[in-house]
Amino acid sequence: MNPPNELFETTYTYWLMVFTFSVCITISYAVRFLFGKTERFLPWNRVTAYAAALTLCLFAVDGLNLAHRELEAHYRLAGTVAVIATTMWLAWLHLKHSQTPWERFRRRPSAWLLLASSVGLVAWSSHQYQERLKPPVKKSLILGLAPGMQSHQILEFVALTDGNHPIKVYSLNEGAADSTDVEPSENGYTVEYNGSRIQRAPAGQLANCHGWVFLDGQYLISGNAVQRILDDNAYEVVEEAIAGDVIIYRDESRNIVHSGLVRGVLNDGTIIIESKWGVEGVFLHNPLDTPYSILFDYYRSPRPTNRVKIVPVDELPKDE
Numbered sequence: 001m002n003p004p005n006e007l008f009e010t011t012y013t014y015w016l017m018v019f020t021f022s023v024c025i026t027i028s029y030a031v032r033f034l035f036g037k038t039e040r041f042l043p044w045n046r047v048t049a050y051a052a053a054l055t056l057c058l059f060a061v062d063g064l065n066l067a068h069r070e071l072e073a074h075y076r077l078a079g080t081v082a083v084i085a086t087t088m089w090l091a092w093l094h095l096k097h098s099q100t101p102w103e104r105f106r107r108r109p110s111a112w113l114l115l116a117s118s119v120g121l122v123a124w125s126s127h128q129y130q131e132r133l134k135p136p137v138k139k140s141l142i143l144g145l146a147p148g149m150q151s152h153q154i155l156e157f158v159a160l161t162d163g164n165h166p167i168k169v170y171s172l173n174e175g176a177a178d179s180t181d182v183e184p185s186e187n188g189y190t191v192e193y194n195g196s197r198i199q200r201a202p203a204g205q206l207a208n209c210h211g212w213v214f215l216d217g218q219y220l221i222s223g224n225a226v227q228r229i230l231d232d233n234a235y236e237v238v239e240e241a242i243a244g245d246v247i248i249y250r251d252e253s254r255n256i257v258h259s260g261l262v263r264g265v266l267n268d269g270t271i272i273i274e275s276k277w278g279v280e281g282v283f284l285h286n287p288l289d290t291p292y293s294i295l296f297d298y299y300r301s302p303r304p305t306n307r308v309k310i311v312p313v314d315e316l317p318k319d320e
Contacts, residue, residue, distance in 0.1 A: 008061050012132035015125050021055040022121035029115045033106060049098035052118065053091035059121060060087040062128065090117060151220060159215060159225075159308045163232030164317050167308065169219035172205045172279075196289055200274060201282035212276035213246060213259045214308045223256035229308055235299040241271050245300045249293040258292035261306070 067079030159167035260275025
């Protein structure tokens with residue numbers, strides 16, 4: 001499977017081939033600079049030029065992947081054209097200079113550019129080869145509030161259920177540690193996960209999974225508060241999920257540990273879930289492919305939306 005946002009898959013064997021060609025081309029150019037005066041080197045100059053053109057075409061694959069991965073959608077076409085144009089220009093230079101006499105070849109800056117670019121191909125292909133020999137890195141996912149990420153209650157606002165029960169909402173403190181800087185904790189907040197998922201939105205500390213489902217991603221709320229929302233907002237467990245339903249994950253003690261939304265059901269019955277993983281990103285995944293739990297139920301409410309309204313504290317209904 002290709003890495004996310006890449007057009008073409010390149011394996012370590014692919015880069016080993018590019019590296020081998022690049023080394024041969026570099027050696028050939030070095031020999032030509034030193035001993036290329038004799039006519040017997042002329043056929044090898046042509047072979048070197050054709051090999052260089054082929055290697056550049058192979059190398060261009062990485063440039064296309066880079067343009068597709070790093071550039072925004074409306075710049076990708078320009079990036080693709082730039083990669084192809086540069087490849088064609090360098091290949092043309094190689095072929096052109098295969099016919100250039102030795103005395104003139106050594107004096108031209110473009111000839112030195114070809115030698116330098118060949119050395120660059122050796123270095124980059126070696127780096128890519130070594131990268132693909134490394135085992136896949138398991139990403140540490142922060143599924144809750146780890147040390148250094150303390151939260152505080154928002155006192156000015158609360159979430160209000162349909163049963164007029166206020167729900168405390170929270171926000172991370174100013175300067176809370178970024179998710180990439182937090183060390184793995186021992187309390188279960190951070191896990192190693194290497195399963196299948198499609199990222200839909202980047203990591204963000206504004207909301208956790210429950211806040212993303214019920215508060216439009218504005219705040220964090222606790223798992224205990226989710227049960228109150230389910231009870232007050234007329235949610236009922238359903239056997240067959242449809243788009244718009246809520247999925248609730250529980251641990252073995254029936255505590256709510258995660259929530260998400262059903263985004264669709266495929267023709268073969270596969271259910272697609274979208275959920276925010278703690279302070280990590282928002283992901284599409286199948287119901288069983290999460291680091292939280294394999295115990296879950298689907299919930300449905302007659303309400304038009306899952307959103308719980310946010311009200312100022314001073315506007316809360318008064319007890320009679």
